[in-house]
Every structure is written in structure tokens, then in C-alpha cells.
Amino acid sequence: MSVADVRTVFDVLYGAYGPQHWWPATTDFEVMAGAVLTQNTAWRNVERALANLRAVGALEPAALMALEPAHLAERIRPAGYYNIKVTRLRNLTAALLDDGGVEGWRSWSTAALRQRLLGIKGVGEETADSILLYVYHRPVFVVDAYTRRIFARLELLRGDETYRQVAAVFEHALPADTALFNEYHALLVRLGSECCRPRPRCSLCPVCVMCPTGRAQAGGSAER
Ligand code: SF4
Incomplete structure (x- = not known):
């Protein structure tokens, strides 16, 4: 996965969804x-x-x-x-x-x-x-199941990387900016919960144009 890929996905998601105001908690x-x-x-x-x-x-x-x-x-x-x-x-x-x-x-x-x-x-x-x-506002990238699923479908991850390998990809591609890491993870959670579900809803997905899985869906059977 290139630095450009990592940044482009963020830019597209942020443009589509805007700030997510995470983490949803008061203390x-x-x-x-x-x-x-x-x-x-x-x-x-x-x-x-x-x-x-x-x-x-x-x-x-x-x-x-x-x-x-x-x-x-x-x-x-x-x-x-x-x-x-x-x-x-x-x-x-x-x-x-x-x-x-x-x-x-x-x-x-x-x-x-x-x-x-x-x-x-x-x-x-x-x-x-x-x-x-x-909690401690450290610039670490949180990797969850949504992250893995989205980037595997984008064919930017193989899918067999360790947690630390995936985190390192993002941490090396992005500046060590806590606010950016906060926002990126939140945007991926939004994408994963709304669109990139186990059965993906690619017609609603902001990154569909850069996604081989999404393009295959659009070219084949329409999303039901
Ligand atoms: S286009 Fe479909 S498979 Fe690709 S990231 Fe979006 S929802 Fe997931």
C-alpha cells in the first residue's frame, strides 16, 4: 500500500463524511x-x-x-x-x-x-x-476488523498481515498526528458499519471508484 493510497482513502472519506467527533464518551x-x-x-x-x-x-x-x-x-x-x-x-x-x-x-x-x-x-x-x-492522545493507529476488511477489499492489504504490520503501514504513511489518527479510525468505522459490511453496500460507498471489489459489484449483479 502506497503513501498516496493511505492519504487518498482518508481524503475521500473525510470529504464524504466530515469529522466524526470521536471517541463517543464523556470521560x-x-x-x-x-x-x-x-x-x-x-x-x-x-x-x-x-x-x-x-x-x-x-x-x-x-x-x-x-x-x-x-x-x-x-x-x-x-x-x-x-x-x-x-x-x-x-x-x-x-x-x-x-x-x-x-x-x-x-x-x-x-x-x-x-x-x-x-x-x-x-x-x-x-x-x-x-x-x-x-485517552492518552498518542499518535498510534488503531487497527480493527473494519480496517482489515476495507483495505483487503481495496486490495491494499493482503489480509494476512499482523496487527503491528498493518498499524506500521498507516503510521509510516501519515504524519504522527493524533487528531488525524483519531479521525481516520473513526471514518473507517463509519465506512465499515454503513457500507463495507460483510455483505458490502458498494453503491453507497465513497471509495467505490478506487475499489476493485466495488467495481466488480457494479459490473456484475447490482447490490440488493
Ligand atoms: S466499494 Fe464496496 S467493498 Fe469496496 S470499500 Fe466500498 S463497500 Fe467495501
Whole structure:
């Protein structure tokens, strides 16, 4: 994938969709909780889980840890995999509190904080990078399933690259600009959820003209 490709996709998406105002949360801890809750589920389900936590004042680290695990599970049930996510949320929150809360991690280097986050059971690369970007404003590119699907269909990724290989493509092609990385990921989520679904809706897609998959769809059977 060339630098031009990476920039062109961004320019086209930004032109079509405009700013996405991410991350959709009001506090840093809410971003962290959302980054765990969104694993393997749609954001609308996460919003319901977050609303349940907010309703009992548990969107704050100490308050969340004070909730009985069974009660926490009940609150986050809409986000799915709730028993696993209880453990993951508590693991992340315990580590956060051990290190001085949200502010405690602010002075850490990006590499050290990523290593710390990845050492927490249940925090993978995407969750760690979401926290680095959207809480700590570090210029890291968040790679998710939408990113992989879109760029594989654009034939700009092979599809078998590791997480870090994909992230490196974007991080080398773009200036280390947190706002740009924030916006790019949000735009890809919008494209992936609205158009580049498992069954793509290419006729609605802003990047259709540069997409072999989209052109094949247009030339063959029309989207149903
Ligand atoms: S044209 Fe179709 S396959 Fe290509 S990125 Fe857009 S929605 Fe996905």
C-alpha cells in the first residue's frame, strides 16, 4: 500500500463524511471501559452497557471495582460476553488504580504504556491502542476488523498481515498526528458499519471508484 493510497482513502472519506467527533464518551475512564466492552460487539450494545453503569455511578474506577462482579455482569450484559468482560474490565481497572488512576499513566512513554496495557489479561492490541490514542492522545493507529476488511477489499492489504504490520503501514504513511489518527479510525468505522459490511453496500460507498471489489459489484449483479 502506497503513501498516496493511505492519504487518498482518508481524503475521500473525510470529504464524504466530515469529522466524526470521536471517541463517543464523556470521560477518559468511560473510553477505557468502552474499549473493553466493544470487543466483539457493536457500539450500540456498548452504549447500553455504559448507560447501565452510569446509572449506578460505576463509570469511575473505584466505584466500578466496588461493584460485586455479579452486579457488574448484570449491568454490562447488553455488550455480550459479559462474564469474560467483567474479568477484563476489573483487570484493567485494578491495574489502573495500582498505577495511580487515569492520571498516573499520563506521564508514561507510549512504548511503556503499551507494554503495561498488553500485560493486562484481556487487553489486546486494538484495546491497548484505542486507550493510547483516545485517552492518552498518542499518535498510534488503531487497527480493527473494519480496517482489515476495507483495505483487503481495496486490495491494499493482503489480509494476512499482523496487527503491528498493518498499524506500521498507516503510521509510516501519515504524519504522527493524533487528531488525524483519531479521525481516520473513526471514518473507517463509519465506512465499515454503513457500507463495507460483510455483505458490502458498494453503491453507497465513497471509495467505490478506487475499489476493485466495488467495481466488480457494479459490473456484475447490482447490490440488493
Ligand atoms: S466499494 Fe464496496 S467493498 Fe469496496 S470499500 Fe466500498 S463497500 Fe467495501
